[in-house]
Amino acid sequence: MTLSIGIIGKPSSGKTTFLNAACLTHAKVSEIPFTTIEPNKGVAYVRSKCVCKELDVIDNPQNSICIDGTRFIPINLIDVAGLVPDAHKGKGLGNKFLNDLIKADILLHIVDITGSLDKTGKLISVGENDPYDDILFLENEINLWFKEILEREDWTKFTKGILTEKRKVVEALYDRLSGVKINKRQIILSLRNSNLESKSPSSWTELERLEFVKSLRRIAKPILILANKIDKDISIKNLEELKNKYEDPIIPCSALAEHFLRKYHEDKIINYVPGLNDFKLINEDKLKEKELDMLKKIKIKILDLYGGTGIQKALDYASFSIANQICVYPVSDVNTYSDNKNNILPDAFLIEKGTLLRDFVGEKIHSELAANFMFGIDAKTKKRLGENYELKDRDIIRIVTSKS
Ligand SMILES: Nc1nc2c(ncn2[C@@H]2O[C@H](COP(=O)(O)OP(=O)(O)O)[C@@H](O)[C@H]2O)c(=O)[nH]1
Ligand SMILES: [Mg+2]
Structure with missing residues (x-):
């Protein structure tokens, strides 16, 4: 995405x-x-130092633009x-x-x-x-908008349900907030930041609910x-x-x-x-x-x-500084750094720092590739990378599947 x-x-x-x-x-x-x-929606670009200079190649970008060694990578803007x-x-x-x-x-x-x-x-x-x-x-x-979504009309019923159904708090909150593009890690962090980790939601005060959504808003938006x-x-x-x-x-x-x-x-x-x-x-x-x-x-x-x-x-x-994105270049040939149509360094993708190779393949590349994924190859060192490899900024990666 x-x-x-x-x-x-x-x-x-x-x-x-x-x-x-x-x-x-x-x-x-x-x-x-x-x-x-x-x-109004539009596509804008963010800048990252392109790997073309370091590799001394002339690239042929497809999903992005390279101007004098600076990659401009697309992002979505919503007005x-x-x-x-x-x-x-x-x-x-x-x-x-x-x-x-x-x-x-x-x-x-x-x-x-x-x-x-x-x-x-x-x-x-x-x-x-x-x-x-x-x-x-x-x-x-x-x-306050976050708070409305959290509480809705049935906060009391919801929190009682967590107790009677013995649900995990993080899971229950995640389901309740699922429409807001928030992940479980962000919920766990917010519970910790607002000191609510070990307190049942059924006993959260008005102020504690506000503290929780404030913290969540800071992290998630x-x-x-x-x-x-x-x-x-x-x-x-x-x-x-x-x-x-x-x-x-x-x-x-x-x-x-x-x-x-x-x-x-x-x-x-x-x-x-x-x-x-x-x-x-x-x-x-x-x-x-x-x-x-x-x-x-x-x-x-x-x-x-x-x-x-x-x-x-x-x-x-x-x-880069707030959303912690890094830039990764997938290729299909680790010697020429090109795709199968001979485009050199065709694509540059933004991903969150800390993303593992297997998640990158699943989210950014292709669900079909992900199903047949075997391992990756670092094009700079030619070393094999396992599915738990944590991607680094300006990595050039070949994805090897059972079909390739
Ligand atoms: N002087 C100046 N005026 C600006 C600037 N940005 C926008 N405006 C003006 O502010 C007004 C409102 O701009 P608009 O983009 O429609 O605002 P919106 O309602 O937030 O979308 C217009 O007359 C713009 O020309 C700026 O950087 N400097
Ligand atoms: Mg406007």
Whole structure:
């Protein structure tokens, strides 16, 4: 399964602009709240140093892209519709919003760092809204949603059932939360973090239930904060203030700047590789003076100051540092590093650190292959790998089956 990143944030914070820029799609952007009714989906890319340079081969990627020795590997983005207070109770587009969230492995919270939008996305005077409130509000809303799913209407009946049927708590909770893309390991960790490992759910207090879902939310749907609209003057001061209040990493970004850079690149006016802090003008004549001015501003006020627009950095950070992904290259010939159509290093897959070879074959490669799986071969060392081998970043692997 492909890694999925959900883009959340209040109306008009810039979610659709972010998705359009990251995927170069053209979903509708506007200042009217709830323009995004259907979740817009797109494919974006994360960067990993490609193994082609180390092996000194010229690759021929199929599922990904290689630019100057950097692999761009596809991930899914989901732009989730606007969120208003009490969404977890079904207000606004509440339940629709929450149902779309389920599919995401990580959430990017696009915060309007200018502080000029109220909770419903209406324009207010600049600086009137404290972005920190947006962070707390949204975290709380998602926590409460988890709590609703946990408790539902029949919490008492459910917990009594665990006792009378002598069910394992982890199994019972896993079944109950099965719709939310959560695994047993995450449930076990959350029970431990909230000190509920040895306490029967039938005696969990209201507060303990909240502690449990808070911990589960942190583990199962981690949120990375993006301070968007960093191109506005007020944003620099607001970002500094926010950093004093919020401890976890905050990535400053300008979705709009990324959108323009990719657009001009697509129109062959500039050369721009996403994530870099510079671009090359290749067709200046096609630009009006105003546009050239804007590009210069992007260079000075964003690229030079922040080392990039922040969009690619956010996707990479979310995937590798938060979701702990590593990159693996399956091949069918360990000498030429190619598939059976002679494509060299055709595919690059993201998997979670700690994944074992047998699970990789089952989940990522093919269920048919998995059934006939015998062993793997490390293409770099030509050594045989057993099913319990823990895959490492930038491994090149051949899967040997009883049919190959
Ligand atoms: N200045 C500035 N405006 C932005 C940026 N990102 C989005 N916007 C603007 O914010 C408004 C709302 O954007 P949109 O993507 O529709 O927000 P959504 O409701 O969260 O999907 C639009 O006018 C965008 O052009 C940015 O990085 N900088
Ligand atoms: Mg939108």
